[in-house]
Amino acid sequence: MPGDTFILALDQGTTSSRAILFDDQGAARATAQRELPQIFPSPGLVEHDGERIWQDTLATAREALERGGVRPGQIAGIGITNQRETTVIWHRDTGVPIHNAIVWQDRRTNDHCEHLRRDGHDTLIQARTGLIVDPYFSATKIAWLLDNVDGAREAAEAGRLAFGTIDSWLLWNLTDGAHHATDATNAARTMLFDIHRQCWDEDLCQLFAIPMSLLAEVRDCAADFGHTRSDLFGAPIAIAGMAGDQQAATVGQACFRPGMIKSTYGTGCFVMLNTGAEAITSQNRMLTTVAYRLAGQTTYALEGSIFVAGAAMQWLRDGLKLIDAAPDSEALAHSVPSTDGVIMVPAFTGLGAPYWDAEARGAILGLTRDSGIAQIVRAGLEAVCYQTRDLLLAMQRDASASRDLSLDVLRVDGGMVGNDWLMQFLADILDVAVDRPVVTETTALGAAYLAGLQQSVFPSTEVIGKHWRREANFVPRMAAGERDRLYAAWLAAVARVRTVA
Numbered sequence: 001m002p003g004d005t006f007i008l009a010l011d012q013g014t015t016s017s018r019a020i021l022f023d024d025q026g027a028a029r030a031t032a033q034r035e036l037p038q039i040f041p042s043p044g045l046v047e048h049d050g051e052r053i054w055q056d057t058l059a060t061a062r063e064a065l066e067r068g069g070v071r072p073g074q075i076a077g078i079g080i081t082n083q084r085e086t087t088v089i090w091h092r093d094t095g096v097p098i099h100n101a102i103v104w105q106d107r108r109t110n111d112h113c114e115h116l117r118r119d120g121h122d123t124l125i126q127a128r129t130g131l132i133v134d135p136y137f138s139a140t141k142i143a144w145l146l147d148n149v150d151g152a153r154e155a156a157e158a159g160r161l162a163f164g165t166i167d168s169w170l171l172w173n174l175t176d177g178a179h180h181a182t183d184a185t186n187a188a189r190t191m192l193f194d195i196h197r198q199c200w201d202e203d204l205c206q207l208f209a210i211p212m213s214l215l216a217e218v219r220d221c222a223a224d225f226g227h228t229r230s231d232l233f234g235a236p237i238a239i240a241g242m243a244g245d246q247q248a249a250t251v252g253q254a255c256f257r258p259g260m261i262k263s264t265y266g267t268g269c270f271v272m273l274n275t276g277a278e279a280i281t282s283q284n285r286m287l288t289t290v291a292y293r294l295a296g297q298t299t300y301a302l303e304g305s306i307f308v309a310g311a312a313m314q315w316l317r318d319g320l321k322l323i324d325a326a327p328d329s330e331a332l333a334h335s336v337p338s339t340d341g342v343i344m345v346p347a348f349t350g351l352g353a354p355y356w357d358a359e360a361r362g363a364i365l366g367l368t369r370d371s372g373i374a375q376i377v378r379a380g381l382e383a384v385c386y387q388t389r390d391l392l393l394a395m396q397r398d399a400s401a402s403r404d405l406s407l408d409v410l411r412v413d414g415g416m417v418g419n420d421w422l423m424q425f426l427a428d429i430l431d432v433a434v435d436r437p438v439v440t441e442t443t444a445l446g447a448a449y450l451a452g453l454q455q456s457v458f459p460s461t462e463v464i465g466k467h468w469r470r471e472a473n474f475v476p477r478m479a480a481g482e483r484d485r486l487y488a489a490w491l492a493a494v495a496r497v498r499t500v501a
C-alpha cells in the first residue's frame with residue numbers, strides 16, 4: 001500500500017549522527033540527531049570514539065522510528081551513509097576497537113605520504129585507486145594503527161582484527177558481527193581498492209604492509225547487507241543500501257547521467273561529476289572515484305573538494321566576530337556593489353584540488369582604508385564561487401580529453417545553499433545555471449534511495465530521477481568581461497599564497 005512503506009537512512013557524519021525516516025515518495029517523515037564530540041589529541045590530529053558513533057547511531061535510529069510512529073515491519077530497509085575514509089580497527093572476537101577512529105581530517109601520516117611520493121609510488125597509487133597520495137585516505141591510517149598500537153600488527157597477521165570505514169563498523173554492530181562488508185564507494189576511498197578491477201589490490205596492501213585478512217567484502221551500493229540483530233529494534237530489519245556521504249548525495253541529487261554534476265556546500269565543499277562507465281584519470285589532480293555501483297555496473301565520477309566553504313563563515317563569525325550568524329552574510333554581500341578589489345583566499349588548512357598545497361595559508365588581499373566588514377564578508381562568499389570554478393574548469397579539462405561533457409547545470413545542496421546571493425554569484429562566476437532542489441537532505445535521501453532500489457520500493461534510477469524537484473534556479477547574468485576580470489584577480493591572489501607551483 002503506498003504510504004505504508006518506509007526506509008530508514010542512517011547518516012553518520014563528521015560532526016553528527018543522524019537518522020531520517022523517508023516514505024516511499026522520498027519525503028522525510030521523522031529525524032533524530034546527536035552531535036558527535038571531536039577528539040583533538042594534538043594539533044593536526046582528529047579522532048572519534050567508535051563506540052560512541054555506534055551508540056549514537058543506534059539511539060537516533062530508535063528515536064526516528066518512534067517519532068515517525070513506525071513499526072520495524074513497515075521498514076523496507078536501512079540505508080547507511082557515512083563520513084568517508086575515517087578508519088576503525090576492531091577485535092573480531094569482542095567487537096572492541098583497538099584505538100579511537102582516526103578521522104579523515106587527521107594529518108598524522110603526512111610523513112608517510114611524503115615518503116611514498118618521494119619514492120615515486122604516487123603513479124601506481126593513482127593508476128589503481130584514482131586517488132592522490134594524501135593522509136586523507138585510509139591506507140596510511142591503517143598502517144599507523146598497526147605500527148603504533150601494542151600488539152596490533154601481530155593480531156592483524158593472525159587474522160584477529162577487522163578494519164572498516166564507518167559504514168562497515170556500523171554494519172558489523174547492526175548485524176552483531178555477521179557481516180564484515182562495505183560498498184564500492186567506501187572501498188574506493190581507502191587507497192587499497194583497484195577501482196578498475198573492483199577488488200582489493202594485493203600490490204597496494206603489500207606496499208602499505210596491510211594484511212588482507214583485515215579487509216571487508218565489497219558489495220554493490222544496493223545489495224543484501226544482512227539484517228539487524230532482532231533485539232535492536234524489536235524485529236530484524238534488512239540493511240539494503242550503502243554509500244559514502246558524497247556519493248550518496250550524488251544519488252540523492254539523481255545525477256545518474258554522464259555530465260550531471262552536484263556540489264555540496266557545508267563546512268567544506270565537494271563537487272562530483274558523473275563520468276559514466278569510464279574512469280577518467282585526471283591530469284589536473286582531481287580524484288577519480290566510484291559514484292555508485294548498481295547490479296555489478298560501476299559508474300565513475302571525478303571529484304574535487306574545497307576544504308573551507310561554510311567554515312569561512314564560521315571564522316568570520318567566531319574568529320573575527322564580523323557577523324552574528326552565517327546567514328547574515330547574505331545581507332552584507334548585498335549591501336555593497338563589489339568587494340572593491342578585496343579577495344579572501346581561505347587556505348586555512350592549505351589548498352585542496354586542483355592545487356593540493358598543504359603548506360599554503362590563507363590571506364586577505366587588496367585591503368584599503370575603505371575596506372569594511374561588508375567587503376570582507378562578501379569576499380569570503382565570493383571565494384567559495386571562485387574555488388568552485390577552479391574545480392569545474394579542471395574537471396572539464398579532464399573530461400573533454402575523452403568526450404564532450406558540456407556542463408549546463410549544477411545541482412547544489414548543503415547548509416550554505418539557502419543563501420540566494422551566493423547562489424546567484426555562483427551561477428555568474430561559473431557561467432552555468434545553478435539548481436537548488438526541494439529536498440536538500442540529499443545525503444540521507446541518497447542512502448534511502450539505494451536501500452529502496454534493493455528492496456524494490458523504487459523500481460529504477462529513472463523513477464528516482466523523476467522524484468527530483470527543483471525549488472529554485474539561478475541563471476548566469478554577469479557580463480563575460482566582468483566574470484573574466486574577477487576570476488583573473490582570484491587566480492592572481494591564489495598565486496600569492498601558493499608554496500608550490
Ligand code: ADP
Pocket residue numbers: 013015265266267268309310311312313314326327328329330414415416417418419
Ligand atoms: P556540515 O554538514 O558540513 O556540518 P551544513 O551542510 O550543515 O554543514 O552547513 C553548515 C555550514 O553552512 C556552516 O559552515 C555555516 O557557516 C554555513 N551556512 C549556513 N547557512 C548559511 C548562509 N545562509 N550563508 C552562508 N553560509 C551559511
